[in-house]
Amino acid sequence: xTVLSGRSRLVTLHLASRRVPVAVxxxxxxxxxxxxxxxxxxxxxxxxxxxxxxxxxxxVVIAATTASxxxxxxxxxxxxxxxxxxxxxxxxxxxxxxxxxxLTTGAHxxxxxxxxxxxTVGSTGIGLLCAVAFGGSLAWTGPTAYLVAGVxxxxxxxxxxxxxxxxxxxxxxxxxxxAAVCAGLVFxxxxxxxxxxxxxxxxxxx
Amino acid sequence: xxxAGRLLRLELRNNVMLWLLPVAGPLFWFxxxxxxxxxxxxxxxxxxxMQTSSLAxxxxxxxxxAAWSGSREGRHGVTELLAGNARARWARQFGTWAATTCWxxxxxxxxxxxxxxxxxGTAAWGGPLWWPVAVGAASLPAFAALxxxxxxxxxxxxxxxxxxxxxxxxxxxxxxxxxxxxxxWQVSPLVANPWSLGAxxxxxxxxxxxxxxxxxxxxFLAGLTAALMGLLGLPAGAGGSWLRRSATALTIVGALCAGxxxxxxxxxxxxxxxxIAIPTLHxxxxxxxxxxxxxxxxxxIPVCVHPAYSRYLPAVVDGxxxxxxxxxxxxxxxxxxxxxxxxxxxGSDNDAGIARSGAAISGTPPVFNVLLPTQMAHRLSAEELxxxxxxxxxxxxxxxxxxxxxxxxDAQEAVTEAMAxxxxxxxxxxxxxxxxxxxxxxxxxxxxxxxxxxxxxxAGQLTLAELP
Amino acid sequence: MNVELxxxxxxFGRTQAVDGxxxxxxxGVFGLLGPNGAGKTSLxxxxxxxxxxxxxxxxxxxxxxxxxxxxxxxxxGLGYVPQNLGFYPRFTVLEFVEYFALLKEVPTxxxxxAVAAAVERVGLGDKATAKLRTLSGGMLRRVGIAQAIVNxxxxxxxxxxxxxxxxxxxVAFRALLRELGERATVVVSTHLVEDVGAACTRxxxxxxxxxxxxxxxxxxxxxxxxxxxxxDAPLERxxxxxxxxxxx
Numbered sequence: 001x002t003v004l005s006g007r008s009r010l011v012t013l014h015l016a017s018r019r020v021p022v023a024v025x026x027x028x029x030x031x032x033x034x035x036x037x038x039x040x041x042x043x044x045x046x047x048x049x050x051x052x053x054x055x056x057x058x059x060v061v062i063a064a065t066t067a068s069x070x071x072x073x074x075x076x077x078x079x080x081x082x083x084x085x086x087x088x089x090x091x092x093x094x095x096x097x098x099x100x101x102x103l104t105t106g107a108h109x110x111x112x113x114x115x116x117x118x119x120t121v122g123s124t125g126i127g128l129l130c131a132v133a134f135g136g137s138l139a140w141t142g143p144t145a146y147l148v149a150g151v152x153x154x155x156x157x158x159x160x161x162x163x164x165x166x167x168x169x170x171x172x173x174x175x176x177x178x179a180a181v182c183a184g185l186v187f188x189x190x191x192x193x194x195x196x197x198x199x200x201x202x203x204x205x206x
Numbered sequence: 207x208x209x210a211g212r213l214l215r216l217e218l219r220n221n222v223m224l225w226l227l228p229v230a231g232p233l234f235w236f237x238x239x240x241x242x243x244x245x246x247x248x249x250x251x252x253x254x255x256m257q258t259s260s261l262a263x264x265x266x267x268x269x270x271x272a273a274w275s276g277s278r279e280g281r282h283g284v285t286e287l288l289a290g291n292a293r294a295r296w297a298r299q300f301g302t303w304a305a306t307t308c309w310x311x312x313x314x315x316x317x318x319x320x321x322x323x324x325x326x327g328t329a330a331w332g333g334p335l336w337w338p339v340a341v342g343a344a345s346l347p348a349f350a351a352l353x354x355x356x357x358x359x360x361x362x363x364x365x366x367x368x369x370x371x372x373x374x375x376x377x378x379x380x381x382x383x384x385x386x387x388x389x390x391w392q393v394s395p396l397v398a399n400p401w402s403l404g405a406x407x408x409x410x411x412x413x414x415x416x417x418x419x420x421x422x423x424x425x426f427l428a429g430l431t432a433a434l435m436g437l438l439g440l441p442a443g444a445g446g447s448w449l450r451r452s453a454t455a456l457t458i459v460g461a462l463c464a465g466x467x468x469x470x471x472x473x474x475x476x477x478x479x480x481x482i483a484i485p486t487l488h489x490x491x492x493x494x495x496x497x498x499x500x501x502x503x504x505x506x507i508p509v510c511v512h513p514a515y516s517r518y519l520p521a522v523v524d525g526x527x528x529x530x531x532x533x534x535x536x537x538x539x540x541x542x543x544x545x546x547x548x549x550x551x552x553g554s555d556n557d558a559g560i561a562r563s564g565a566a567i568s569g570t571p572p573v574f575n576v577l578l579p580t581q582m583a584h585r586l587s588a589e590e591l592x593x594x595x596x597x598x599x600x601x602x603x604x605x606x607x608x609x610x611x612x613x614x615x616d617a618q619e620a621v622t623e624a625m626a627x628x629x630x631x632x633x634x635x636x637x638x639x640x641x642x643x644x645x646x647x648x649x650x651x652x653x654x655x656x657x658x659x660x661x662x663x664x665a666g667q668l669t670l671a672e673l674p
Numbered sequence: 675m676n677v678e679l680x681x682x683x684x685x686f687g688r689t690q691a692v693d694g695x696x697x698x699x700x701x702g703v704f705g706l707l708g709p710n711g712a713g714k715t716s717l718x719x720x721x722x723x724x725x726x727x728x729x730x731x732x733x734x735x736x737x738x739x740x741x742x743x744x745x746x747x748x749x750x751g752l753g754y755v756p757q758n759l760g761f762y763p764r765f766t767v768l769e770f771v772e773y774f775a776l777l778k779e780v781p782t783x784x785x786x787x788a789v790a791a792a793v794e795r796v797g798l799g800d801k802a803t804a805k806l807r808t809l810s811g812g813m814l815r816r817v818g819i820a821q822a823i824v825n826x827x828x829x830x831x832x833x834x835x836x837x838x839x840x841x842x843x844x845v846a847f848r849a850l851l852r853e854l855g856e857r858a859t860v861v862v863s864t865h866l867v868e869d870v871g872a873a874c875t876r877x878x879x880x881x882x883x884x885x886x887x888x889x890x891x892x893x894x895x896x897x898x899x900x901x902x903x904x905x906d907a908p909l910e911r912x913x914x915x916x917x918x919x920x921x922x
Contacts, residue, residue, distance in 0.1 A: 019363060026364060046382040055374040060367035067363055137281070138222075138274070140367030143227050144266045147371065151262065151378065152237045209782045216773050220764045283760030287821075290722045291777035292749035298777060446742035 014084045018065040026094060031099035038107035043102065046111045048154050051100075052170050055119040056147040060095035060140040061128025065092060066199035067136025086195040093124050093187075097132045115174035122169055122183025123147070128190025131199035139199065209293075216303030223271040227313050233263045234317040247332030248326035248514050249335050250410040253493035253620055254398035256321060257338035260314065261345055261395055268346055269353035270370030275302045277356025277365055299438050303354045305398045308500050310346040318342065327638070331498065331513035335410065337420040338398050341427070345395040348427040349373060351434035358438055387482060387552055392419060393426045400476055403550075403558060406544065408580050409480040411514050412547035414492050416481035422470040429463025432456050476552040478563070496560050500544065506534040511545040515578060521588040522578065525595025529603055532625050532649075536656050538607060538664070540567065548577055566619035567608050574603050601626040609664040616669040620644060621656075647674060675700050675733075676829050676859035680774060682730030683883075684716050693715035693883035694730070703855035705874035706863040706892070707909040707913060711876040714863040715757055715833055719829075721861065722831050735828055749830075750779050753822030759814065759832040759862075763807035767798055767817055770806060774821035792824040795850060797843070811838040819847070823854065830860045835868055848873040871909045879916050886920040 014112055015021065016091035035053040042050060065088060068074055073079065097120050101113045109116070123143045153163040153171035169179035207215070218224075238259040245251040276299070279285045288298065322334050356369045380394035384401045392401065397419065401410050410416070439445060470484050477483035479493070500510035503523045507530045511519050526543065533539040549563035562577035576599050578639025579586065586594065601622065606610040610622030616637045623631055624644035631638035644652065655674055662668050677699035682737045684692040704712050718733060719725045721728065721747060725737045735751050737744035761770060780788050793802050796816040801809065806817065807917045815838045822830060832851075836844050851873040854860050870877050871891050879887035879894070887894060891909060898911030905911035 001586065022362075022364065024219060026368065043382055048378060049378060050375075053371060053378075057368065057371045057375075060371060061364055064363045064367050119542055136365045137366070140270055141226060141229060141267075144367075144374070145233055146269060148233050148263055149236060152241075152259070199655050207782065209776050209779070209785075212772070212785065213776050214767055216765075216776070219769065220762065278762070282762055283758060284762070286719070286724050286756050286758075287754070287760060287818075288777065289724045290749060290752060290754040291774065292746050292779040293777045294746075333855075402889065446746065 001181075002186055010080060011084065012089075017069055018067070018088060019094065020088060023061050023065045023092060026061045027058050027096045028059035028099050030054045030096075031103040034100060034101040035107060038104060040161060045158070047108070047117065048157075049151050051111060051116060052119055052147065052150055052154070054100065055096075055116060056123045056150075057145050058100065059123030059127045059143045061085075062089065062092045062124050063098060063131050063139035063143065065089075065126065066131040066139065066194055068198060068201050070146075071101055071201045073111055081197045081198070085198055086191060088129065089124070089191050089194055093121060096120050096124075110128055111174045116181045118174060118180050119150075119170050121187045125183065125185075125187030125190035127130065128194045129186070132190070132197055133192045133200065135201060171194065210297075213298075214304055214308070217301050218308060218448065221271075221302075221305040221309055221649075222274050223268070223306045223309035226267050226271050227309065230263060230313050233267075234260060237263050238317070239321055243324065245331065245405065245599075246407070246517055247325055248407055248490075249325060249329055249332045250409070250415065250514075251405050252321065252325050253335035253338045253408070254404055256318060257342055258396050260318065260342055261500045262374070264310060264314055264342075264346060265349050265553060266370045266374035268306065268503075269349050269373040271310075271368045272303065272350040272353030272364045273357035273366035274353075275306050276354035276359075277361030277665070278302065280361025281363075289443065289588040294449055296439040296444040296449055299354070299358060300435065303350060303435065303617070306354065307309065307350045310350060311343055314346060315339075324547055326334055330501075330516045332411075335415050337415055337417045341395050341398070341420050341423045343428040346425045348430040348434070351431045355434045355437055356418060365498040377431045385557075386554075387476040388472055388474050390468050390472040392474060392482060393423055393468050395423050395484075396426060400480065400482055400550075400558065403480065405624075406480060406580055407578075408550075408560070409517065410550040411512060412495050412498075413479040413481075414496055416477065416479065416486045416488075416492050418472060418484035419471065419482040421472075421487050422467045422484055424604055426464050426467030429460045429465070429467060432460025433464060434460070444555060447626060476558055478549050478551070480550040480560075481546065495547070502542075505530055507540060507543060509543040512577070515545060518591060520541065521591040522595050525592040526600050526603070528596075528627055529600040529625060532653075533603065533607055536653075537660050538572065540603070541571040543576055543603070545578055546575040549594075550581060559578045563570055566602065573605065575660065576602070581601050596626075597628055601628055607660070607664070609666060616640070616670040617663060618666065620670060620673060627651075636670060640670050644673055676735050677861070678716075678733040679721075679915050680731035681726045681828075682717070682720065683729045684720060684725065685788050686712075686716075686865045690881060690883050692720070692727070695883070695885055697878065697881075697885065697888070699859055699861065699876070701855065701857065701859055702875040703851050703860045703873050705867065705870035705877035706861060706880060707867060707870055707877060708880035708886075709865065709917070712880040714880050715878070716833050716883075718833050718861065719730045719756075719861050721829070722756075723754065724754075724756075750825065751828040752778075753825065753827035753830040755815075755818045755822045755832045755835055759818040761806045761814060761817065763805065765806050767793055767806065767809070767820070768802045768839060770817055771820045771824050775824045775920060778825040780825050782917055785806070786828070788824050794818040795823065799844060809858070812843055815839055816843070816847075819850075826858075830854060830858055831863075832860070833863045833867075835862060836864065836866060867905075867909045868907065869911050872906070879913060881917055881920055884920075 037050055045132050059114045097117050118155040126142040127139045131139035139178060150168060150170035156163045166172055166178035166182045169183045172179035235413055242252045242255055245255060279288060303465055352373055354370050380391050381396050381548050383391040385399055425472060436453045436457030439450055444450060446598055470486055472575050474482040474484045498513055501516040501519055502508040504509040505523055509523050509526055522631060547563050548560050551559035560580050564575055566575055568575055579594050604622050604626045608618050610618045610623045620637045620640035621644060623641040675698045679695055681694055682695045695717060698771060706715050720727050723745050732739055734748045737748050739745040739748050758797055771792055772785060775785045775789055779864055793799055796819050799913060827851055836847055839847060874891055877891050878885050889916045893907040894912040898908060898915040901915045903911045903914035905914050
């Protein structure tokens with residue numbers, strides 16, 4: 001077996017251990033359902049809130065893939081593991097953003113592609129931080145709680161006083177630099193921590 | 207303690223929902239408690255808003271936690287170990303679901319209790335509305351059953367995450383499908399009062415909170431809970447034949463209840479008091495007005511409002527004060543200004559007409575009946591309310607006295623404009639000029655002229671030239 | 675007889691895991707030996723009422739596990755430790771054993787005493803309130819045994835029960851097996867022949883889904899005497915000799 005095929009085999013096995021093929025299928029399904037949903041005319045709330053649900057759905061799926069079924073034996077292996085963790089997260093995030101953007105092209109997507117990118121990346125970051133803190137299979141709690149806050153923040157845009165803090169980035173226009181920076185920082189922090197430490201696996205089995 | 211009690215106690219100690227309470231508490235504060243307190247301390251506003259927003263907090267967490275609990279046996283590899291035990295799998299799963307539900311309900315009731323306690327300390331009138339609390343509490347077992355069933359049938363790392371988001375999406379999006387007051391989608395537990403009306407002080411103030419829709423929603427949620435939990439008892443390994451037959455019956459009865467509730471919600475209509483009435487469930491006792499003692503101002507002509515609106519009284523009096531001073535003692539002038547209930551009328555789709563119930567002037571001596579602006583909360587500050595009363599209610603009062611309004615002659619229009627201190631006439635027109643002249647008169651002169659000429663003015667017997 | 679198997683088979687897809695096994699087992703400790711993949715675990719799972727046989731007759735504790743009512747009755751008197759013991763990490767030792775006592779329908783009033791006794795019998799009294807996630811592999815194995823004996827079973831099925839136990843614990847465990855075997859049927863599936871020699875009154879050797887030997891440990895030892903079969907101990911040589919014989 002050549003070095004290249006050995007590495008590709010390692011990547012394949014790592015992705016399989018994290019149920020990445022299933023995750024990709026769920027991400028594509030999310031994007032497809034959003035596309036179908038956008039065929040309908042939504043009221044002001046629905047139009048803005050709808051993409052956020054699917055972006056968060058993608059984020060929790062990505063965060064769930066961080067759970068390792070092997071635990072400590074895997075942690076005690078060589079230098080590739082952090083890179084595999086990071087690569088998986090980045091690849092899945094790219095797939096999620098790409099699928100959401102591509103499949104909604106031509107539809108009236110509130111916030112546009114930039115909004116999709118910011119919200120997906122930010123929620124994924126929260127999910128990754130939760131994965132490090134609570135384990136991959138409980139990582140959904142953070143993005144879900146943030147979704148509740150985000151949906152409320154969007155609601156306040158009509159029923160004031162409007163929440164304008166960049167920390168609640170879903171309620172900010174997609175051109176808001178501060179909101180984008182907040183989401184980006186959370187993602188970077190989550191990705192780095194997952195890369196270095198992996199998701200917590202002592203309490204749960206994936 | 208019985209075996210079932212001991213099992214429940216074990217599950218309660220180890221349930222993941224317990225871990226999520228620190229998440230639910232702050233979220234409730236952020237999404238429900240803080241905005242709820244921003245509403246005026248009126249039970250109807252806070253209770254109905256609470257029902258909608260608190261479900262947004264609890265549903266995704268409960269569904270996720272229940273799915274997590276439901277998939278526990280699969281995740282921890284104890285399926286085989288548990289399969290060899292005497293107690294039926296359904297009973298075992300029921301305990302786990304019950305523990306999740308118990309924690310959710312305890313958390314929900316605690317949060318709502320705090321909101322209600324604070325409201326009780328500040329509300330001017332009335333008492334807590336329990337139907338919105340009941341709908342919220344009934345939602346939690348149903349959504350826990352939804353999550354638990356998904357987790358038990360499909361244990362996977364993705365299940366809790368996906369089901370939590372999907373359930374939240376379904377809940378929130380259900381409101382988008384409500385078209386009209388006979389929409390089947392009103393069975394969604396988000397809906398506390400007519401969805402298109404939103405938070406409205408006029409609902410459940412002069413009349414009791416109409417529980418028709420809440421009853422349908424609770425029936426739906428109970429049916430959903432039964433059907434979903436029944437589903438878990440259907441597979442061969444769930445238990446014995448008696449238990450599985452019971453589960454089948456439970457599923458069927460649950461589905462029928464849920465279906466009936468949806469059908470009932472579709473027969474709803476907007477009743478005259480602003481709530482959704484469902485004929486089959488309607489109790490006419492709720493159509494009788496709730497007795498109350500109005501709160502009145504110490505003004506030359508007392509202004510009286512429903513005690514629930516007492517906080518609005520100063521702003522209303524400020525808006526009416528100039529006119530009240532002007533009209534007091536005039537022939538036909540009201541001896542009191544009374545707030546009356548709004549009459550709601552169903553329009554097409556989501557539209558509703560809201561008008562004053564009854565005539566503007568009633569009784570002898572005459573009482574002027576007013577309808578305060580609707581949906582004031584979050585829309586009007588005290589100053590804005592004063593301004594709205596001045597241009598609307600005060601002018602209405604003057605028009606009733608002078609015979610102004612639609613079809614009024616020039617003299618009536620000029621006097622009305624002058625007394626109401628409004629500026630609705632084209633600047634520089636003869637009528638506006640006459641109004642300006644009348645306004646410029648000393649108050650005593652104006653009052654004396656009105657004492658002498660108001661009946662003739664009201665009868666349309668004066669011309670513009672005859673005004674001073 | 676607490677266990678009566680008549681020509682029992684079990685297939686998993688195209689794999690014949692158990693192939694025509696007939697056994698009658700009474701009170702005492704019964705050892706089930708065999709190499710990996712011999713069908714020991716599949717046979718034990720059928721005896722544990724977790725999977726039904728593909729064909730053949732099974733009677734456990736005098737009842738037919740095929741019907742729900744008798745199966746429930748059997749399970750009240752059954753203890754089972756599977757090969758891969760799952761556990762709930764957040765449960766304490768006491769909670770985990772109590773959970774199983776309740777699932778086995780131990781009379782409620784007896785539960786606290788039964789749980790405490792089971793935990794003491796496996797030597798975990800000082801760890802009773804420890805969370806399972808904090809225990810070592812051997813301790814978890816003992817927790818698994820505690821849950822299996824909490825109902826004082828008439829039929830105890832143990833699949834590789836000594837895996838992960840240190841020598842001292844294994845000695846204590848064998849003593850526990852002998853004690854339990856005085857009043858109950860204990861079936862121990864293992865590939866460690868020393869466990870069988872020390873604790874079992876009767877032993878069967880399985881290979882390729884069939885019973886290749888059924889007798890006492892001494893008889894199994896005798897089968898290896900005077901042969902060149904591999905093994906460091908007489909019982910091991912007997913084990914190897916029987917296997918070599920059936921495979922030849």
